[in-house]
Amino acid sequence: MEGDCRRRGRRQEAGIAARDDGGQVNPPQTSALALNLVTTRSTWGLAQAIEGCARHDIRGIAPWRDQVRAIGLKNASAAIRSHQLAVTGLCSGGRFPARTARLRKAAIQDNLRAIDEAAELSAGCLIIVVGGLPEGSSDIAGARAQVMDGLAEVLPHARAAGVRLALEPLHPMQVSIACMNTLEQALDLCDALDPGVSGALGVAVDVYHVWWDPKLKQQIVRAGKGRLHAFHISDWLVPTQDLFDDRGMMGDGVIDVRRIRGYMDAAGYAGMHEVELFSTRWARHDPDKLLKIIKRRHRRFC
Amino acid sequence: MEGDCRRRGRRQEAGIAARDDGGQVNPPQTSALALNLVTTRSTWGLAQAIEGCARHDIRGIAPWRDQVRAIGLKNASAAIRSHQLAVTGLCSGGRFPARTARLRKAAIQDNLRAIDEAAELSAGCLIIVVGGLPEGSSDIAGARAQVMDGLAEVLPHARAAGVRLALEPLHPMQVSIACMNTLEQALDLCDALDPGVSGALGVAVDVYHVWWDPKLKQQIVRAGKGRLHAFHISDWLVPTQDLFDDRGMMGDGVIDVRRIRGYMDAAGYAGMHEVELFSTRWARHDPDKLLKIIKRRHRRFC
Numbered sequence: 001m002e003g004d005c006r007r008r009g010r011r012q013e014a015g016i017a018a019r020d021d022g023g024q025v026n027p028p029q030t031s032a033l034a035l036n037l038v039t040t041r042s043t044w045g046l047a048q049a050i051e052g053c054a055r056h057d058i059r060g061i062a063p064w065r066d067q068v069r070a071i072g073l074k075n076a077s078a079a080i081r082s083h084q085l086a087v088t089g090l091c092s093g094g095r096f097p098a099r100t101a102r103l104r105k106a107a108i109q110d111n112l113r114a115i116d117e118a119a120e121l122s123a124g125c126l127i128i129v130v131g132g133l134p135e136g137s138s139d140i141a142g143a144r145a146q147v148m149d150g151l152a153e154v155l156p157h158a159r160a161a162g163v164r165l166a167l168e169p170l171h172p173m174q175v176s177i178a179c180m181n182t183l184e185q186a187l188d189l190c191d192a193l194d195p196g197v198s199g200a201l202g203v204a205v206d207v208y209h210v211w212w213d214p215k216l217k218q219q220i221v222r223a224g225k226g227r228l229h230a231f232h233i234s235d236w237l238v239p240t241q242d243l244f245d246d247r248g249m250m251g252d253g254v255i256d257v258r259r260i261r262g263y264m265d266a267a268g269y270a271g272m273h274e275v276e277l278f279s280t281r282w283a284r285h286d287p288d289k290l291l292k293i294i295k296r297r298h299r300r301f302c
Numbered sequence: 303m304e305g306d307c308r309r310r311g312r313r314q315e316a317g318i319a320a321r322d323d324g325g326q327v328n329p330p331q332t333s334a335l336a337l338n339l340v341t342t343r344s345t346w347g348l349a350q351a352i353e354g355c356a357r358h359d360i361r362g363i364a365p366w367r368d369q370v371r372a373i374g375l376k377n378a379s380a381a382i383r384s385h386q387l388a389v390t391g392l393c394s395g396g397r398f399p400a401r402t403a404r405l406r407k408a409a410i411q412d413n414l415r416a417i418d419e420a421a422e423l424s425a426g427c428l429i430i431v432v433g434g435l436p437e438g439s440s441d442i443a444g445a446r447a448q449v450m451d452g453l454a455e456v457l458p459h460a461r462a463a464g465v466r467l468a469l470e471p472l473h474p475m476q477v478s479i480a481c482m483n484t485l486e487q488a489l490d491l492c493d494a495l496d497p498g499v500s501g502a503l504g505v506a507v508d509v510y511h512v513w514w515d516p517k518l519k520q521q522i523v524r525a526g527k528g529r530l531h532a533f534h535i536s537d538w539l540v541p542t543q544d545l546f547d548d549r550g551m552m553g554d555g556v557i558d559v560r561r562i563r564g565y566m567d568a569a570g571y572a573g574m575h576e577v578e579l580f581s582t583r584w585a586r587h588d589p590d591k592l593l594k595i596i597k598r599r600h601r602r603f604c
Contacts, residue, residue, distance in 0.1 A: 176540045
């Protein structure tokens with residue numbers, strides 16, 4: 001008994017819970033399910049995906065900018081509205097670090113356009129994938145400083161347009177596309193650029209990217225409702241075969257998605273649960289069958 | 303100008319340096335080079351590796367326990383001594399989390415043996431790869447608690463044997479073999495289990511695992527001489543093709559190894575620089591040629 005007490009004491013000092021104290025998490029509202037359209041992109045264009053989601057009663061989507069461009073922004077916006085779908089997020093802005101001032105300026109311009117597109121689509125947020133090391137560089141601190149400068153430049157336009165920017169920390173193995181790799185880092189940046197928590201700057205919590213983080217729960221609590229702009233779900237497979245395109249379906253891997261959803265709920269997040277599967281495996285599936293599987297797995301594991 | 307000052311202010315708040323303040327780092331002492339024997343294991347057994355390193359004037363090695371077993375502990379110890387090589391670390395103990403109490407106890411026993419082996423080899427440390435989720439589990443907090451309990455059980459024996467345990471945080475993509483994934487997490491555990499910094503518990507800083515961490519420098523400073531037990535070097539390739547066996551040779555990737563070595567020096571680390579290449583690519587090279595390349599790259603990039 002005493003040994004147990006000592007162990008518990010040590011664990012508390014180290015910020016480790018012997019057993020997570022989140023308790024039982026209720027099953028999700030099925031109406032909270034949304035689909036990131038990378039999941040079906042090998043088969044469905046935006047128009048088909050909108051109809052597909054509506055047909056399967058999936059009430060939210062996250063389109064990619066090239067998918068929007070392919071049918072035109074106004075058409076996309078009209079089609080989404082006519083099916084009364086929510087746009088959980090537009091993918092994506094960011095990619096700030098670059099070798100030259102000219103390239104960095106071009107990135108800023110592109111982000112300003114992305115903000116306008118997100119506004120036109122009434123998107124819940126613009127997902128920001130911040131960008132990695134410029135070609136030939138090994139100066140990760142410098143790249144991170146460029147990210148901060150770029151965000152500072154586009155934030156006023158986001159505020160004016162009423163668009164929420166959602167910084168998405170990517171898994172450290174994907175540092176070549178985003179040198180923002182933990183929630184803590186993203187929230188430090190939010191606090192520095194938007195200390196008043198205006199709502200214009202927050203984070204996207206993608207379980208695939210952050211599930212391993214020992215500070216995950218603590219940082220979700222820290223973020224709170226004011227900074228939690230999006231929640232993405234999938235699963236981590238063991239073994240994982242590819243650094244980018246081998247995400248698993250919820251329930252096929254080792255992420256306790258429901259527990260993390262409980263953290264989000266407890267912190268005040270009231271948005272949707274967006275399934276985002278970068279997966280060559282699932283991309284081969286018939287999208288109608290895939291959506292049925294996703295709905296089942298969402299109910300069971302989220 | 304004012305804009306610049308504002309930016310600097312924001313960066314400081316967010317813990318981001320516009321340019322790293324480490325300054326110029328001098329080239330390394332070539333005598334500090336050591337070789338982790340995973341690098342040559344596809345061709346050389348322990349006896350050959352000892353002779354090979356001595357022949358190339360590489361003064362330190364880190365053998366694996368199976369390599370030691372293959373020639374016998376006493377023989378290994380004698381061969382290493384006769385060539386006056388330092389043993390930077392023995393690989394490895396750890397693997398604490400398990401499904402059953404019986405399996406966890408077996409892991410403890412194995413760690414006690416590993417400590418004895420490290421003592422016999424006069425190893426600078428026993429590298430601890432803590433282990434991942436037990437089969438069928440998605441309770442990462444629980445696995446981390448098991449790691450803490452396991453370490454608490456073996457630490458007294460390490461102290462008695464005069465063996466330093468070096469917790470090695472592994473890259474988050476390798477969470478299936480170690481659920482300890484940041485230096486901060488490792489140091490929190492050190493502080494909880496060994497608050498007096500007895501020397502028995504510290505960390506191994508492997509640039510491949512931690513280079514991406516925004517808190518890297520801060521945590522190396524925090525660790526200080528008393529907790530910095532080992533320093534492993536290699537490089538992160540872009541693109542990386544495999545989660546375990548595609549490390550790069552220093553200079554071939556995007557890690558600023560020299561800058562990180564500067565952090566280690568500044569924090570008081572006075573140990574060797576151990577090249578550890580898990581790489582199917584480099585494993586195909588003739589070891590004698592490989593060692594020459596390693597020596598050149600160490601001088602130039604470490």
